[in-house]
Amino acid sequence: MKKTIAVSLIGTQLDYVGKRVDRWDKWRPNVSLCSQEDLVIDQLYMLHDNHSSRLANNVAADIESISPETQVELHNVNFNDPWDFEEVYAKLYDWCHKQQFDAENNDYLFHITTGTHVVQICSFLLTESGHFPGRLIQTSPDKNNKNKAQGKVQIIDLDLSKYDQLATRFDKEHLEGNAFLKGGIQTNNQAFNQLISQIEKVAVRSRDPMLLTGPTGSGKSQLASRIFQLKKKRAMLPGEFVSVNCATLKGENAMAALFGHTKGAFTGAQKERNGYLLTANKGMLFLDEIAELGLEEQAMLLHAIENKSFHPVGSDKMVTSDFQLIAGTNKNLQAEVRKGSFREDLLARINLWTYKLPALKDRKEDISANIDYELGLYESKTGQRIQFNKEARLMFESFAVSEQAVWSGNFRDLSSAITRLCTLADSSRISVDDIKSEITRLESCWQPSDNQNALQTLDRYLSPQQLAELDQFELHQLNFVLGICLQHKNMAAAGRALFDVSRTKKSAVNDSTRLQKYLAKYGLNWQSLNN
Known part of the structure; x- marks a missing residue:
């Protein structure tokens, strides 16, 4: 059976009641800890400073008289300022580090009722981090117990997964x-x-x-x-x-x-x-x-x-x-x-x-919820509640998730579209005609110029100076090649797609080498395209 070993600090206020006989009628944290019927403390490491040596010896003697099975060991730990977080943590950490803890054969408890709040916090941190391999225990007076000195105890397990309510x-x-x-x-x-x-x-x-x-x-x-x-x-x-x-x-x-x-x-x-x-x-x-x-x-x-x-x-x-x-x-x-x-x-x-963050076109299942969000946003800004007709809502959502809706401006495009629809809606209802007009407007906005289309992919891989040195033929050709490359997982597959006819006329297929040489002309390689 495992031994139970507790660590506690002497309570210079709560543990001090003198030597009179009536001290047994008063609750004292360390005496209470060793007075429990359902909890036997086999060993108690009581920490004290130089000024509390006599009190620690007196409390140890009282514990021995009520719990002879408890072996009390006094450990001297001096805090120059028990409210100095850095000093208290360092000294308690050093004390724990020096101990030969045997968690396999012993259960360890850290008594957190005595000491300053800083001491209690540091005790928690050392236990939670595993530097003290045990659990926390707290003692308190018990008004329902006729034996006032005994009080009651509560063991605090830091495994929060055991606390369903907290979890x-x-x-x-x-x-x-x-x-x-x-x-x-x-x-x-x-x-x-x-x-x-x-x-x-x-x-x-x-x-x-x-x-x-x-x-x-x-x-x-x-x-x-x-x-x-x-x-x-x-x-x-x-x-x-x-x-x-x-x-x-x-x-x-x-x-x-x-x-x-x-x-x-x-x-x-x-x-x-x-x-x-x-x-x-x-x-x-x-x-x-x-x-x-x-x-x-x-x-x-x-x-x-x-x-x-x-x-x-x-x-x-x-x-x-x-x-x-x-x-x-x-x-x-x-x-x-x-x-x-x-x-x-x-x-x-x-x-x-x-x-x-993904683009709007990659989150099509979220478009409906974002439409509702933008409607609510418009209402909060203007005080006007605008709704879609049923047919209009179906038409707009159908368009929004289709291939025609590229949403190049992402959520800004969607926000602008809802703002326009709400502003132009008659009788606070967005109609099918409103949707048709807005779709035409969006499609027109999403039509890039030839140069813009060619530069969409290129400006991710080439500097402005490099792009300025290419003529229109090269811009469009390179843009097309890179677009094919980005659609395939490896260079061989991209090469097969690019050289689909000429490769059939060669005795030895070299798609990857041809593509590699083409990319090298522009200082590119397959790895750079896929980073």
Whole structure:
């Protein structure tokens, strides 16, 4: 049978009652711990400081008289300041580290009734982390027990999975967090729901940078704002939410806008400015389109993330700012690194938690719910409640999930469409004629020019300088080849599709080699297309 070993601190207030006979009529935590009928403490390690040695010996003698089976060991642990978290944790940690715990043959209990609140918190942390291999136990007076000295005990097991009520509550909070991040929209896309579920966990458990990727209009800005609001609701970030579109930061003003500047730092700097990073201190900084930052700004940003400090423009004094960073981009940052336009070390720093938001066309099962969301949003902004006719709703949803609906602007396109439909609706009802007009408008907007169509794929892999050197024939040919490549899992399959006729006239098939040589003309390879 396992032995039960308890660890406790002497209670300089609660354990002290003197030596009179009436002390047995008073509740004392350590005496109570060893007085339980259903719990035999085989060994008690009682921690005390130099000033409490006499009290510890007196309490040990009383325990021996009421529980002769309990062997009391006194351990000297001195706290210069029992309210100093760092000191208390360090000394209790060191004490635990020195013990030869044998959890296989002994049950260990840490008595958390005595000591300062800091001591109790540190006891919890050491037990929860496994540095103390046992459970927590608490003693308290029991008004219903005639034996006042005995009191009662409660063992606290930190395995929360055993507490159905607590587990249910945590699950509920997790689901509420998910719903909040999704704006209350009942989404059905499984991949998106899994992505939001993990983002919720990371949002409430981590302050490390996050990177949100995805096409323009996929909801990066809205999600970043909701992550901040979720953390704010749980009192995790006391500061502000600062949102910056890096595409608007150009030239010499970019550095000053981000990091601030002193008065007279440059022409036009008539007064000192804090800058976005300092404004976001104790809060969250969202840098949308982070790939648009220059290399110099990227270098200073990396330093600010890692050291929480930076130099404002024109200042030789370091300022500090402790902010959480969320970065957003619609570009492939790995490709930007290869092109030399994005720092590899900065990408490594912000790439810990990376989430790619899917395009609207990849979440067609969520379109209906988002239509309802946009209708509600319009009502809250204007005070007007607008609804679809049944036929109109069916027509719009049918079009929205069809191949004709490319949703190149993603949720921005959908939001604009609903806004137009609501604004033009007569008698607060959207009709079939309204839908027909809106479909025509959307299809017209989604028709790209020839050059735009050719550049849709190319600008992901070639620099503006490279594109400028290609004539129209090459642009369209290369765009077509890359489009075929992106549709196939390997180079051989892509080669078969591209050389479907000429390959039949060759004695030896070399589709992969032909494609490889073609891509090499433009500094591309198969690996670069699939990163």
